[in-house]
Amino acid sequence: MTSVVDSPAPTRSLSQDEEEGLLAAAVPTDAVAGGRSPSWLPTLLSILLAPAIVGLWIVARQLDLVHDILLPDFVPTVAAFWDVITADAFAMHLRRTVTEIVLGYGLGCTVGLGLGIGLSSFPLLRKAYFPLLAGFEAIPGIVLAPVIITWLGFGMSGKMVQAAIACFFPVFVTTLVGLSMVTDNELRLMRVLKASRWQTFRQLRIRSALPAIFGGLKIAITTATIGAVVSEFVGADAGLGFLLLRYKASYETEAMFALIFIFGVIGSCSFLLLELLERKVVFWRSPS
Amino acid sequence: MTGDTSLGTSGSPTSSRDSVFEVSHLYKVFHTDSGPVMALRDINLDVRPGEFLSFVGPSGCGKSTLLNVIAGLLPASHGEVSFKGQPVKEPSRDIGMMFQTSVLFPWRTVLENVLMPIEIFGWDKKAYKDRAVELLAAVGLESFVEAYPAQLSGGMQQRASLARVLLYDPAVLLLDEPFGALDEFTRENMNLELLKIWSATGKTVIFVTHNINEAVFLSDRVVVMTPRPGEVAKVLDVDLPRPRSLQVMKDARFGEQVFEIRELLGVA
Amino acid sequence: MSHEHGTPDGPGGVRPAEAWPETPIRVVLSEPARGVPGPRVMDELEERLLGSAPAAASKRPTALLVSLGTCLALLLGWYALPHLGLVNPLLLPDPIQVTRGLWLLIEGGFLPRHFKVTLTEVGIGFVIGATAGFVLGTLLALSPFLRKILSPYILALQSLPKVVLAPLIIGWLGFGVESKIATAVAICFFPLMINTLVGLTLPTDEPMKLMSSLGASRWQVYRKLRLPTAAPLIFVGVKHSALLAFTGALVAEILVGSSEGLGRLVATYNQQIRMELAFAVVVIVAAMAVAAVMFFDYLDRKLIFWREDKAGVR
Numbered sequence: 119m120t121s122v123v124d125s126p127a128p129t130r131s132l133s134q135d136e137e138e139g140l141l142a143a144a145v146p147t148d149a150v151a152g153g154r155s156p157s158w159l160p161t162l163l164s165i166l167l168a169p170a171i172v173g174l175w176i177v178a179r180q181l182d183l184v185h186d187i188l189l190p191d192f193v194p195t196v197a198a199f200w201d202v203i204t205a206d207a208f209a210m211h212l213r214r215t216v217t218e219i220v221l222g223y224g225l226g227c228t229v230g231l232g233l234g235i236g237l238s239s240f241p242l243l244r245k246a247y248f249p250l251l252a253g254f255e256a257i258p259g260i261v262l263a264p265v266i267i268t269w270l271g272f273g274m275s276g277k278m279v280q281a282a283i284a285c286f287f288p289v290f291v292t293t294l295v296g297l298s299m300v301t302d303n304e305l306r307l308m309r310v311l312k313a314s315r316w317q318t319f320r321q322l323r324i325r326s327a328l329p330a331i332f333g334g335l336k337i338a339i340t341t342a343t344i345g346a347v348v349s350e351f352v353g354a355d356a357g358l359g360f361l362l363l364r365y366k367a368s369y370e371t372e373a374m375f376a377l378i379f380i381f382g383v384i385g386s387c388s389f390l391l392l393e394l395l396e397r398k399v400v401f402w403r404s405p406s
Numbered sequence: 407m408t409g410d411t412s413l414g415t416s417g418s419p420t421s422s423r424d425s426v427f428e429v430s431h432l433y434k435v436f437h438t439d440s441g442p443v444m445a446l447r448d449i450n451l452d453v454r455p456g457e458f459l460s461f462v463g464p465s466g467c468g469k470s471t472l473l474n475v476i477a478g479l480l481p482a483s484h485g486e487v488s489f490k491g492q493p494v495k496e497p498s499r500d501i502g503m504m505f506q507t508s509v510l511f512p513w514r515t516v517l518e519n520v521l522m523p524i525e526i527f528g529w530d531k532k533a534y535k536d537r538a539v540e541l542l543a544a545v546g547l548e549s550f551v552e553a554y555p556a557q558l559s560g561g562m563q564q565r566a567s568l569a570r571v572l573l574y575d576p577a578v579l580l581l582d583e584p585f586g587a588l589d590e591f592t593r594e595n596m597n598l599e600l601l602k603i604w605s606a607t608g609k610t611v612i613f614v615t616h617n618i619n620e621a622v623f624l625s626d627r628v629v630v631m632t633p634r635p636g637e638v639a640k641v642l643d644v645d646l647p648r649p650r651s652l653q654v655m656k657d658a659r660f661g662e663q664v665f666e667i668r669e670l671l672g673v674a
Numbered sequence: 675m676s677h678e679h680g681t682p683d684g685p686g687g688v689r690p691a692e693a694w695p696e697t698p699i700r701v702v703l704s705e706p707a708r709g710v711p712g713p714r715v716m717d718e719l720e721e722r723l724l725g726s727a728p729a730a731a732s733k734r735p736t737a738l739l740v741s742l743g744t745c746l747a748l749l750l751g752w753y754a755l756p757h758l759g760l761v762n763p764l765l766l767p768d769p770i771q772v773t774r775g776l777w778l779l780i781e782g783g784f785l786p787r788h789f790k791v792t793l794t795e796v797g798i799g800f801v802i803g804a805t806a807g808f809v810l811g812t813l814l815a816l817s818p819f820l821r822k823i824l825s826p827y828i829l830a831l832q833s834l835p836k837v838v839l840a841p842l843i844i845g846w847l848g849f850g851v852e853s854k855i856a857t858a859v860a861i862c863f864f865p866l867m868i869n870t871l872v873g874l875t876l877p878t879d880e881p882m883k884l885m886s887s888l889g890a891s892r893w894q895v896y897r898k899l900r901l902p903t904a905a906p907l908i909f910v911g912v913k914h915s916a917l918l919a920f921t922g923a924l925v926a927e928i929l930v931g932s933s934e935g936l937g938r939l940v941a942t943y944n945q946q947i948r949m950e951l952a953f954a955v956v957v958i959v960a961a962m963a964v965a966a967v968m969f970f971d972y973l974d975r976k977l978i979f980w981r982e983d984k985a986g987v988r
Contacts, residue, residue: 129431129486131448137433140483144435144442160822167823188846245737246744254960256967258921260928261937261959264944265952269765344835351840352928352941359838363929366841374845378838385833479886496889503887509880512980513902522898526890554980 190372198372199379208361215346215358216384218274222281223342227335230286234293238323239315248294255287259341260348267353277349277357284345285338292334296327329403332396339388347381426578426610427453427476432485434471434636444635445471449485451629451638453612458604460613460621460628462667468636469614470582476612477501477580489578499527502576504584508563510555516542517551520570527574534573541569545599561592565599572603578610586615594652597624601650618671622663623650630670639670767950775950776957784939785958792923792935793962795851799858800919804912807863811870815904816896821871832868836861840925849930858922862915869911873904906978913970917963924959 132140172192178184179191190198202208237244263280270276300323308318350359358377365373434446445468453459453476461469474480476487478497487494489501510519520538524531542551545565547558555563564584571579581600585593601624604611615621621628622644630639644663646654654660668674749769756763767775779785814821840857847853878899885895927937936955943952974981 129484131431132433132484137444137447140433140435141442141444144437144483160819164823164826167827242737242740246740250741250745253964253967256917256963257960258917258924258963260921260924261940261956264928264941265949265956268944268947268949268952340833340835344837347835348837348925348928351837351925362838362841366845371842371845374842378834378842381838382830382834385835386830389833474883477887479883497887499889501887503884505880505883507880509884511881511899511902513905523888526885526888526894526898556980 187369187371190375195372195375198370199376202373202376202380207356211356211358211361212380214274214356215277215350218277218346218349218357219281219339219343219388221274222278222346223285223339225278226282226285226342227289227338229282230289230334230338231293231331234290234297235324238294238297239319244294251287252291255291259284259345260352263345263349263352266349272353272355277346277354280349281342281345285342288337288341289331289334292330292337293327296330296334297323299330300326328400332392332400336389336392336396339392340385343385343388424455425452426455426490427451427612428486428488429472429476430486430488432472432475432487433483434468434475434480435483446475447635447637449636449638451641453610455610456608457626458601458611458613458624460615460625461631462615462618462621462628463631463636464616464633464671466636467631467633469616469631471636472631473580473582473612473614477503498576499574500576501578501580502571502574504564504567504571504579504581506583506586508555508560508567510558510563510566512555515552515554516547516558516566519555519566520573523570523574529574538569538573541572542566545569561588561596564588564596568596568600568603572607575607576609578612579604580612580614582614583616584613585620586617593620598651600624605649618664618667619655622646622660622667623654628663628667630667632671642666764947765949767953771950772953772957775948776954779951779954785955788934788936788939789958791851792927792937795854795923795927795935796858796916796919799855799923800862800916802855803859803862803919804866804915806859807866807911807915808870808908810863811867812874814867814871815874815900828868832864836864837922837925840922840929844926844929849932851933853930854923854926854933854935857926858919861922861925862919865918866908866911866915869907869914870904873907873911874900876903876907878903906981909970909974909978913967913974916966916970920963920966 175189176192178189179186237247259280262283266276266279270279304322304326305318308322313321346357347359350357351363354360358381362374362377365371365377429449429451432446432449432451433444436443436445449472461472463469471480475482476489476494478489478494478501489498510516511522514522517535517538520542521531521534524534539548539551542548545568547562547565547569550558550562550566555566558566568584585596588596597620600611603609613621613624625644628642628644630642631637632639642663646657646659646663665674752766753768753770755761756766756768776785814824839860843856843860844853847856881899881903882895885899890898923935924937927933927935928941930938936959939955940952940959943949943955
């Protein structure tokens with residue numbers, strides 16, 4: 119890190135023009151510090167990475183380095199995507215899984231929020247139940263999946279319940295933690311204004327908690343999706359997870375790839391939706 | 407004591423050839439979201455050995471930036487900075503710094519924090535351990551040697567960080583508003599302690615503050631800076647007698663000097 | 675998802691007031707022992723205003739009683755449901771039957787054998803996945819260049835529920851333990867990588883100034899500043915990773931009909947409608963998970979003893 123601009127002559131004051139030149143030459147420090155490569159290079163490499171992977175894929179298949187069943191040819195896989203989507207029942211399966219996720223998410227989040235808000239108002243209950251429930255959070259939800267299927271059958275309700283259980287905990291815990299994040303001075307202000315418990319809750323606690331709650335909501339959509347899909351794996355009569363297993367049974371690996379991609383899209387969309395919602399509701403916070 | 411250190415000389419200020427620091431036509435430009443900003447403009451300064459120098463000015467006048475450039479933490483956009491005759495290219499072990507926060511690592515005990523520079527320099531920790539404990543006692547933290555920073559109040563943390571910077575005995579201390587986050591009484595105590603240490607060791611000290619009273623109280627000379635762009639308005643000699651106690655604030659000359667600075671800054 | 679770096683304010687947002695230099699409030703509470711930071715004053719404002727320490731302290735045993743009482747009530751309810759005919763006893767056996775089933779499984783050697791299988795799968799999967807996650811996270815943290823190139827791909831992969839890869843992995847690696855381990859790796863690797871990456875790139879402006887002023891080398895900065903700063907997040911990631919590896923192994927076991935392991939046991943007993951056995955295995959799985967969490971939390975308290983933001987432990 120050099121601090122001296124080497125000039126052959128002893129340094130002197132700058133003229134007006136020279137000063138303006140200095141200002142114009144100012145660049146963001148990380149461009150200089152990160153320095154050896156131009157800023158567009160990573161972006162270019164990033165864009166090139168995708169076709170590079172595809173290229174490797176094609177080469178691997180051409181040289182038959184990988185068996186056809188494990189890694190199908192590139193073009194048929196892309197074609198399979200189209201086939202999968204336009205297949206008769208696909209829309210039904212898609213609708214089924216999405217409904218399961220949405221309903222389960224709604225149920226789990228409502229219960230999580232409700233319990234979180236409820237417990238936060240009763241410190242005694244909170245101290246009693248929080249460690250208990252936090253302990254339950256650790257239990258892998260899938261172990262209950264077969265049990266729930268046995269109780270509720272292959273239909274939608276089982277998946278919904280599984281998704282709800284999966285997403286209840288993150289929302290519950292983050293709600294509880296978020297509601298406790300008010301500072302001393304904020305509470306004092308409410309007391310001085312003689313705010314009622316409800317007003318304090320509505321104006322202060324809930325709003326302070328919103329960032330944390332949204333964090334929980336974002337985690338929850340992921341876990342709810344996982345819950346629904348795993349439940350479909352264990353036993354179902356319809357849905358994208360069910361479809362995935364069916365393609366596996368018939369060795370249609372291209373279709374499996376296509377479905378996996380679709381799952382990725384669903385995941386991204388739901389996450390994006392939540393991000394947008396968060397930006398509108400928690401508008402005072404810059405996104406992390 | 408192992409390791410090479412050089413103690414600052416406490417000779418009387420002489421010609422600039424004996425300067426500890428020489429700043430010559432220093433400009434510093436930053437790129438910000440709202441466009442380029444000239445933080446420092448044509449700064450010329452020399453720092454004399456053993457003196458207590460303050461940079462004072464409102465926020466945005468570039469005093470911290472100037473300190474960071476002198477320390478070798480920031481490169482200059484134009485101009486020269488030299489330390490003991492050599493151009494400043496990077497931070498030197500002979501220059502110790504304190505910041506507005508104590509920057510103690512919460513996962514280390516106070517003692518381990520104080521010894522950290524020794525670790526980084528690769529010197530013998532054991533050899534310095536006794537001295538570290540002595541220094542902590544000297545700043546009043548003898549019963550907190552094995553405590554963790556979280557158990558200390560702000561003032562105590564800054565005292566620990568002062569011990570840390572004194573341990574490896576740099577010739578120069580650069581202090582960037584070190585007591586700014588403390589309450590008035592703690593700050594005054596720390597200032598008095600700082601003066602004691604300074605007169606005992608003869609180090610060169612550059613002290614950055616926005617508090618005019620503090621600057622006049624502590625220093626031999628005060629560099630008054632104005633903002634946008636950061637420039638040196640004037641370098642004042644503080645001709646109050648030493649050693650200084652709080653009583654010096656009763657001296658009429660004290661108030662005059664404070665007001666002279668206020669006028670330069672436009673807040674009289 | 676990664677957690678924000680905690681602030682020094684505790685859940686109640688209370689900071690002990692700045693006391694006179696000689697007697698900080700915190701230390702008055704207890705003598706700091708070596709290696710163990712003393713307790714801090716962090717009660718919520720209301721509790722402080724309503725009463726002093728005695729009132730707050732008396733709440734803890736009461737809370738314990740309430741939770742124990744509720745557990746007891748739930749157990750009784752569990753017992754009552756099948757016996758009162760509210761639920762089909764075939765679908766929901768009472769606790770005693772489950773205990774008997776548990777005993778049966780242990781005696782018959784089923785449980786130990788399958789327990790070992792699952793534990794092995796989870797263990798190996800966790801070690802591989804966590805190591806890979808940590809290494810890749812570190813690499814990405816150290817190289818902004820690499821990060822910029824890979825970030826859109828990482829983002830895309832993040833939104834994919836990794837369980838969906840399980841059938842594919844099983845297709846690739848067959849019906850044996852390998853596919854279970856690979857599934858565990860696939861699911862547990864990502865979160866730790868993200869946490870490591872975020873932890874190592876947390877803002878550290880002032881400490882960096884200190885390190886620069888001391889002329890610390892890049893390696894020294896990594897070891898003495900970045901790594902400890904990242905440690906809280908990384909450790910939470912490790913904990914989550916372990917639980918996710920467990921999930922992954924169980925999913926793979928359930929998917930493969932011929933496999934061994936606790937997941938397979940639960941699936942099989944459900945198919946046979948031997949619910950008391952199924953529930954027995956569920957209890958074991960639950961116990962394993964809780965034990966793992968307690969272990970990791972204990973380790974966390976010992977290793978990350980300076981953790982200020984207790985909420986960040988999840």
